[in-house]
Amino acid sequence: MKFEIADIVVSTAGRDMGCSYFVWGHEGNKILLVNGRSRKINNPKRKNEKHLVFKQKSIHVLDKIKNNEKINDSFLRKVLSAQENC
Numbered sequence: 001m002k003f004e005i006a007d008i009v010v011s012t013a014g015r016d017m018g019c020s021y022f023v024w025g026h027e028g029n030k031i032l033l034v035n036g037r038s039r040k041i042n043n044p045k046r047k048n049e050k051h052l053v054f055k056q057k058s059i060h061v062l063d064k065i066k067n068n069e070k071i072n073d074s075f076l077r078k079v080l081s082a083q084e085n086c
Contacts, residue, residue: 001054003031006062008083013051019086022061022076036076
């Protein structure tokens with residue numbers, strides 16, 4: 001599955017299994033993930049696409065990206081707080 005920026009995904013493998021993340025970008029065959037807590041915007045986690053499952057699309061983050069508004073780690077934490085998160 002192709003993941004897009006601002007998708008909320010859940011890790012299915014590794015020490016972070018069950019954790020929710022935002023897709024922040026792509027780097028080769030890896031997906032860059034952030035959650036505002038353990039993985040901040042300036043240090044995203046690189047994870048293989050096959051170890052992720054799509055959960056939902058984040059309208060709030062997508063709107064901010066489209067409107068060229070600043071996104072910070074605290075905003076990401078607030079949006080993910082409704083989700084089960086590590």
